[in-house]
Amino acid sequence: MExxxxxxxxxxxxxxSILRELPFKHAVRTSALSRRWAxxxxxxxxxxRVLDFTDRDLARGQLPARAAAATMRRxxxxxxxxxxxxxxxxxxxxxxxxxxxxxxGRDVVGWIASAVARGAREVEVELIPxxxxxxxxxxxxxxxxxxxxxxxxxxxxxARNSLARLALGGFSLGAVPAAPGGLAxxxxxxxxxxxxxxxxxxxxxxxxxxxxHLRLSSSGSxxxxxxxxxxxxxxxVLEIVGCIDVxxxxxxxxxxxxxxxxxDDFFWEDADDVVFDFDDDMPALRDVYLSRIRFxxxxxxxxxxxLLSDVEHAPVWTLSCDxxxxxxxxxxxxxxxxxxxxxxxxxxxxxxxxFAGFFQENELPLLDRLFLRFPGHVTxxxxxxxxxxxxxxVVDDSEREIxxxxxxxxxxxxxxxxxxxxxxxxxxxxxxxxRAPALKQLVxxxxxxxxxxxxxxxxxxxxxxxxxxxxxxxxxHARLTVCGPCQDRSQNPVHTRLYDEE
Numbered sequence: 001m002e003x004x005x006x007x008x009x010x011x012x013x014x015x016x017s018i019l020r021e022l023p024f025k026h027a028v029r030t031s032a033l034s035r036r037w038a039x040x041x042x043x044x045x046x047x048x049r050v051l052d053f054t055d056r057d058l059a060r061g062q063l064p065a066r067a068a069a070a071t072m073r074r075x076x077x078x079x080x081x082x083x084x085x086x087x088x089x090x091x092x093x094x095x096x097x098x099x100x101x102x103x104x105g106r107d108v109v110g111w112i113a114s115a116v117a118r119g120a121r122e123v124e125v126e127l128i129p130x131x132x133x134x135x136x137x138x139x140x141x142x143x144x145x146x147x148x149x150x151x152x153x154x155x156x157x158x159a160r161n162s163l164a165r166l167a168l169g170g171f172s173l174g175a176v177p178a179a180p181g182g183l184a185x186x187x188x189x190x191x192x193x194x195x196x197x198x199x200x201x202x203x204x205x206x207x208x209x210x211x212x213h214l215r216l217s218s219s220g221s222x223x224x225x226x227x228x229x230x231x232x233x234x235x236x237v238l239e240i241v242g243c244i245d246v247x248x249x250x251x252x253x254x255x256x257x258x259x260x261x262x263x264d265d266f267f268w269e270d271a272d273d274v275v276f277d278f279d280d281d282m283p284a285l286r287d288v289y290l291s292r293i294r295f296x297x298x299x300x301x302x303x304x305x306x307l308l309s310d311v312e313h314a315p316v317w318t319l320s321c322d323x324x325x326x327x328x329x330x331x332x333x334x335x336x337x338x339x340x341x342x343x344x345x346x347x348x349x350x351x352x353x354x355f356a357g358f359f360q361e362n363e364l365p366l367l368d369r370l371f372l373r374f375p376g377h378v379t380x381x382x383x384x385x386x387x388x389x390x391x392x393x394v395v396d397d398s399e400r401e402i403x404x405x406x407x408x409x410x411x412x413x414x415x416x417x418x419x420x421x422x423x424x425x426x427x428x429x430x431x432x433x434x435r436a437p438a439l440k441q442l443v444x445x446x447x448x449x450x451x452x453x454x455x456x457x458x459x460x461x462x463x464x465x466x467x468x469x470x471x472x473x474x475x476x477h478a479r480l481t482v483c484g485p486c487q488d489r490s491q492n493p494v495h496t497r498l499y500d501e502e
Contacts, residue, residue, distance in 0.1 A: 045075055046082035051115075054092040054124075068093055069107050076114060088122040089115035095127040095148065095170055105150040112156065116182070119162045127170030129193065149195045151175060157182035167215075169193050173200060179207040190215040202229040210234055217241035236284075241499055248275040256282045259311060260289035262320075262499035276307035287316035287494050291341065305330070315366075318495040326354050332362040339371040339493040341500055352427055359435075360406055368410050370432065371493045374418040374425065376447055376501060407474065411436040415490060418447035421464045430471050439475040443490045444468065444482045 045051070053072050072091065079086065091111065096104060108125065115123050127150060149172035157163075157180040164185060169192035178200075183189075186208040192215075196204075205211060211232055216239070227248040230238070235253040239260040240246070256279070288311045308330040318339040319326070326340075340355075414432055419425055433439070444464060465482045481490065 046078040047084045048079075049085050050088040050090075051075065051079060051086065052088070052090045054090045054126075066096070066104060069104055072111065073107060076111060080114070080118070086115060086118045086120045088124075089120045090122075090124040092126045092128065095129055095150070097130050097148070108150055109152060109156070112152075116156070116161050116163060121162050122165040123163060124165070124167040124190075125169070125171075126167070126192065129170060156180075160184070164188065166190070167192070171195070173204070176200075176204070178203040180204075181207075183208050184210070186211055188213040190217070192217040194218075199229075202231065205230050205232055205235075208232070213237040215239040215241065216243060218243045248277075250275065250277040252279045254279055254281055255284055257284045258287050258289075259285070259314075260291075260495075260499070262289065262291035276310070278307065278310035280310060282310070282313075285311060285314045287318075288314045289318040289495050289499075291318070291320035291499055316494045318493065320500060321355075326358040329361060332364050334366065335364055336366050337369040337371075337494060338364070338367060339373065339495055341373050341498065343375065343500060352424070352431065355428060356431060359408070364408060364410075366410055367408055369413045369491070369493070370408075370411060370415070372414075372416045372428070373498070374416070374420070374447070376418050407435045407437060408432070410438060412438050412440045413443075413491070414439065414441075415443040415445065415493075417445045417485075419444040419464070420446065421460070421467065426467060426471075429468065433471050433473045433475075433478075435474060436478075437474040439473070439478040441479045441490070442468070442481070443488070444480075445488045445490075446482070446484050 053068075053075075089111070091108075093108075108127065112123060112125055129148075149170060151172040152168075152175060154175040154177055157176060159182055161182045162185070163182065165188040166183070166186055167188075167190035169190075172195035173191075174195060174197075183204065184207060187210055189205070189208060189211060190213075191201075201216070205214060211234055214230065214232075214235055214237070216228065218241070226246060227250075228240070228243070228246055229250045231252040232255075233253075234255055236255055237258040238251065238253065238256060239262075240249065241260070241262045243263070259278075305328075308328065312331045313334050315334055315336040317335055317337070318341065320341045320343060411432070414429075414436065416425065416429065429444075433442070446461065446464075461482050461484075465480065468480060468482070
């Protein structure tokens, strides 16, 4: 007896609501279920207020770009014919070589123009550069900055519209006028891998009179943009990610609440041109994320010191630990939450004093929550085994020349993520446990293996639990939790988006 197809007997409107929640690729696949299902995904898409074509396979170019473009063109036509309102339009596609000024480029511009004209509040279009031979052999999916850009016409954002969020990647904005009226209502603007001069950034931002969130990111572009000037009375969140050639950052944003700088190697060889100039008066600033910022010479650090002095009143910080960042000295007396991102233990295996020095020389009287995040996976299992402390060994920092007199009086919560129980990790943990008399909770979250395989088993968790339980603690009543990432229910840091792992 054939099993009854109860799913297909559901009303169309219910089926459509289910299909609209599926990723684009999975919605298309439902057409193979039965003859009745074949047109359902198209009908669901045609009546949806959200058109999302950011499927990973499309973005990685597994479907030829022109075929993907034809599919999207047909979907947009059906949606327009149906007459449904359009609130959100998202696209991520690989940009084929030589297509920026051809049919493909004109199609993409047409999609944006159509979405804006139809009243979309959110438009996100990312054209991912095709990897060039320069780096393809060394770094998969890399780009050397020579990729083309699709030019946006000057009249695209002239007319008033409903846009509240705009995210563009892989475009040239050279023809966009200095103060386009269509961007006046934007609350969020993200520009990634765009062809845009520094002065144009200032002009575009100044035209967004309601702007609250600005993200500037790059993957080798912005070659002609060494200086960024931003002035906004409404801006609350600023992210500058990967703009390695930018040497001067001048920001006047009195309402700023969150600042993030990150690059895989934010490095300047010449301090003469490096300028960090932030508004002295940012009373609402609540969190700062500084990652991978280094200089060639000690004398170059003066401008970075200036940045620190402008933002040191923020209560929440995330710092990447590349050795240099932990040697900075600034006023840390306002910090209540601190997250340290440890890219590689190799830099610290014999230098626990670097961490100790940061906490000894920077007073942290208000520090309540401390998060340490270790590398997410180990590339060499033999190295990991060699670094692990034997199961019966009690590890502490007593062999290190570290001052035992200072304490972290207010520290009540410590969380270590991707914890494997290496000798370095245990020594670092012992350092904090001996100096946190107010500690209430300690959470150790183990990491999964590379590729999504399961992490350590119960036996390994028990070994870690015994090792930590045997450590000397300033707070004997602190609650200890050792678990895998799926079991973790403890609090997370304010900064959960980690640029180092993207």
